[in-house]
Amino acid sequence: MRATVRIGVLFGGPSAEHEVSCASALGVARALAGQGHRVVALGLTRTGGLRLLPEPVLAQHLGTVAAGRAIDDRLPVTGPAVELRRGAAAGTVAVTAADAPATVHAELDVVFPVLHGPYGEDGVVQGLLESLGVPYVGCGILASAVGMDKVAMKRALRAEDVPTTPYVWFDEPTWRAAADPEKLVVGLRGPLFVKPARMGSSIGISRVADGDDLVAAVEEAFRHDHVVLVEQGVTGRELECGVLGGWQPEASAVGEVRVAGGWFDYRQKYFGDADPMIVPAPLPDEVTERIRELSVRAFTAIGGWGLARVDFLYDETTGDLFVNELNTLPGFTAHSMYPKVWAESGVTYPEVVDRLVALAFARHAARPSTAHPGGTP
Template structure:
């Protein structure tokens, strides 16, 4: 057992009949285009945390950024009901009284308070699990709030989250550490508007191209541009979601994914493969398709699997990751080349998601994943300074 795993097990504040349960605030929803995916992921996490030493408090974030506390009776119906077969149709709903998060009276806790009744505490939290995808949740914004409250939280910190969310910054970090990436260019909306011919922005790249918003996930706003396709139309679609655009050269090959879990000494999971139609893995295939496109474990030579696992841990370290990430690869089988396409610092947690599947193939079940993530949150929090620089 790695020292990280042992630390996680030793650091978990689980109820044992003598200690009170760990109060976990599950944050979900949010203003990003991945709101529905977050609601589905959060239900899986909340169900895994229910009972056996945990008490779940669900706090939804509206599309405009407001906080709503899901009432206990409503949450109980979600947690103990029989869920729909497809995770995307089985999700928490952001509804309930308007609340806000404040620092708790006890160091290392946060409190959920009523907005309409100042001083009235609905619930106190020992740790927060931000099951948020995309901008305002996976990009360091919520992480900054939680840092300011001084409460332990699951997943990457401010910097790693921001770098992981920004595909341009991420690729710079990966290249600096010698992690292979696909050829790409980036530019902002003003540069595009000032350019008469958008083809001049992608000189040196071969088609097909993938045009992406730099800070978005779940394949939202992405277009594949083959010979004869309109590059300007793809750029304008991406600009609907972000003012910073990245254009990547397509790689003819296999799409592979690997999970990372841990802190200072993270571990890599089994490797999964995504079998796609239409040239790339879009939102429809990820969440709404009729068939499961994921093959776990991927059929690969042992040395390729080992290279992917090694590169996953190196990529995680390159952004300063903590807790978890899913690392996505493109594998040019004919040339024997692997490219890291991106990292997701809060990957999907639905039953239809790759991250739980690749860890299950490595012998780590869903419940153990969330157990370890909560424990890692406490372990990192224990390392934070407590001197004059601590605002508490």
């Protein structure tokens, strides 16, 4: 990798994890600046506008760790409105004034999206960056989209013999047309988990115990997506593993999230007091090894590149171990699980970030020669 790289850190965005993204981005920006790279901080507003964070504001945040909770130490989304356009040199992108395309504020060699959930983690931003022809960190369009869609993800995992929980899925017209829609949910043992196919942050998800209102749970999920899945619940532990790499990805140590009240709902994720993470997870060696092996297999199954956090459900009494989901842009604050499991494996936060940037260039360089000049078709 060249000595000083001009890196655009993209953060914020329309998702419910806007603040988490702003906190993750500050961590990433500090690590990059600490290695002598030039950081350009690009905040996405909740409505999709792009803002260039003025350099003095960025410098101030890089230099001072804000007191309070981890989430309070974050970059603001503020500054002049800008757009991304093709740069003068091949493989670069220009940050121009939104109202004056000839006014170039900065040029970038690589973009590091630190966005969570729909838009940033589902292939939309990845497609934009592909069409601009600029290298970017993390999964490409397909892996991002598959990682966001829980039905597509389960299909990809099952095709590679990665165990996932039993489930059924249906779209909204099918549910509405059914004489007895509850009959669409067959062959599953309760408690059930009802989920919109493409969301995140536990939004729209309900746990439905025997006797609870399944129809109300499905209606709630349809508020967030037109495809819904109903899964068999697993009573047990939640374990998470980091994957990092390209053609030969590696798995980190395993961490555990201890949740209260049966499942990790939106309130606990973002408003819980206790730090529920335990690293490394206390597990027999063979279970840890199986999780690490399945994590790499799951990553490969979706066509991952760069990074993902693979989340598991583990029932100790039966020994059942399932991949619950992959997150292709996991939380990246200093207190997030992804950096923590890598630190446990001896890879520091700056080293993780450095490897991710190198992997972005490696993928770009490995594009097929038939690639559309604007990106990989």
